[in-house]
Amino acid sequence: MKVTLTFDNGPTAPVTSKVLDVLTGHGVKSTFFLVGENLTDPANRAVAERAAAEGHWIGNHTLTHSVQLGDSPDLATAEREIGEAQRLIGELATPGQLFRPYGRGGVLDRRLLSRPALVYLQQHAFTCVLWNSVPHDWDDPDGWADACLADIPTRDWSLVVLHDLPTGAMRHLPRFLEALESLGADIVQDFPPGCVPIRDGRLREPLDHLVVD
Numbered sequence: 001m002k003v004t005l006t007f008d009n010g011p012t013a014p015v016t017s018k019v020l021d022v023l024t025g026h027g028v029k030s031t032f033f034l035v036g037e038n039l040t041d042p043a044n045r046a047v048a049e050r051a052a053a054e055g056h057w058i059g060n061h062t063l064t065h066s067v068q069l070g071d072s073p074d075l076a077t078a079e080r081e082i083g084e085a086q087r088l089i090g091e092l093a094t095p096g097q098l099f100r101p102y103g104r105g106g107v108l109d110r111r112l113l114s115r116p117a118l119v120y121l122q123q124h125a126f127t128c129v130l131w132n133s134v135p136h137d138w139d140d141p142d143g144w145a146d147a148c149l150a151d152i153p154t155r156d157w158s159l160v161v162l163h164d165l166p167t168g169a170m171r172h173l174p175r176f177l178e179a180l181e182s183l184g185a186d187i188v189q190d191f192p193p194g195c196v197p198i199r200d201g202r203l204r205e206p207l208d209h210l211v212v213d
């Protein structure tokens, strides 16, 4: 049973710093999918640099996290939300250019991507990383850990979406990691192939169910 942990919507310096401390304490490497505009704050930029220096991967989670690409299906939105965020992430991007679209409520549906966004991701050699386990830490800050621990054994390889946001949820991260270790879970940094529909710009499986017409 494998588990991959990802942290979205940050960095938010104080929370992200604590998450990094906990991950380091458990020897866990993860991926942080950053909201690009957060990096204009020097404290957030510094903690993102720390995450990269400590071996975590750094991905793009849109510039503003304000509009789903499928709800604004024009090229200008795709270029701004993906391209401008990537410019802010700059040399922190590793490995390659990882992109995770904004899926409101963790829902994987046709609002996730637009045709121009899909073309943009392919032309610019992005790797698109989705998910298969969403324990809703943002709206269940005290219950998410147990929900996630019940969900993880239901599949061979879970790609979990968490958030390094000031909701209070991350105070349960130490207990969550200890419980994962007790379950014998193998916590890995790589992503389950089924959650990576585009790798280095190459479409690996049909995405029509995630793209607005």
Ligand SMILES: [Zn+2]
Residues within 6 Å of the ligand: 008, 009, 061, 065, 102, 103
């Ligand atoms: Zn998000």
